Amino acid sequence: MEPPFSTRLSVRAAADRTVALVNAxxxxxxxxxxEPDAVADVLLGHGEPGPVQLTADDVAEMRSAALHLREVFAAPGVDAAAAVLNRLLGRTLGTVRLTSHEGRTPxxxxxxxxxxxxxxxxLLASSCLALTVLVWDHQRPPGGLCASSSCRNVFLTQGAGPARRYCSRRCATRERVAAHRRAARTV
Known part of the structure; x- marks a missing residue:
């Protein structure tokens, strides 16, 4: 039985937030x-209730978590992604629990x-939870690393179809244009 649409949307929103934070x-x-304010803006842009006040130490801890989460996106297949997620889940300090943040959120x-x-x-715990559900639900890695040599972004896999290689149309177009120019020079 599939989860209700609102649950799927919440998992996707959490995964989208993970991608935005890992990239930032x-x-x-x-x-x-x-800068802490830039990270706070990403959090606010992805639904974190404000105000969000981060210190340089908070950002350093979040960056460390984000570097670990990049490993999930770099995994070459579903088994490798699951192994990374299992390792990261083993590092979390809590157990699964429900919260409404004192009635401020669903x-x-x-x-x-x-x-x-x-x-x-x-960041590590919530991201692992969302990415785990995506692996479970789709039986494939939740995303990947942009194939553009000038980009370090991660991206989520969007659905059925050919494997995605780039984080955005901009990166895909930039690479196609560069390949076309290289081919034109060799003619």
């Missing part, structure tokens, strides 16, 4: 974490230690 927290090639599952868990713990 790991985009810099120099390894510098983003009831939803959490896997972190409590509603006041540190941001890094929350």
């Amino acid at each position: 927290l790991t985009a810099a090639e120099d390894g510098d974490p983003p 009831w939803h599952p959490h896997l972190d230690s409590d509603d006041e868990a540190p941001w890094g713990e929350w």
Whole structure:
């Protein structure tokens, strides 16, 4: 029996938030974490009730979690993605529980230690939970790494059809144009 549509939508929203945070927290090639306000904006843009006040230490913990979550997206197949998720789930500090954040949100599952868990713990636990449901539901990796050499983004797998290689149409177009130009030079 499939979960109701609202549950599927919530899992997808949590997975979309994971992608946005992993991309925001790991985009810099120099390894510098983003500013706390930039990360807070991503959280607010994905439905986190405000105000969101993050410190540099919060962002550093979240960046560490995001780097671990990139491993799920880099996994070459469903078995590898499941193995990474199992390893990361083993690192979480909580057990599955339901919360409504004192009535401020609809009831939803959490896997972190409590509603006041540190941001890094929350990101790892909530992301693992959403990505685990996607693997379970679709029996494939939840996403991948952009194949563009100039991009470090992760993306979610969108559904049936050919395997996705790029995080966006922009990256796909940029790579097609570059390949066309290389081919034109060799003629």
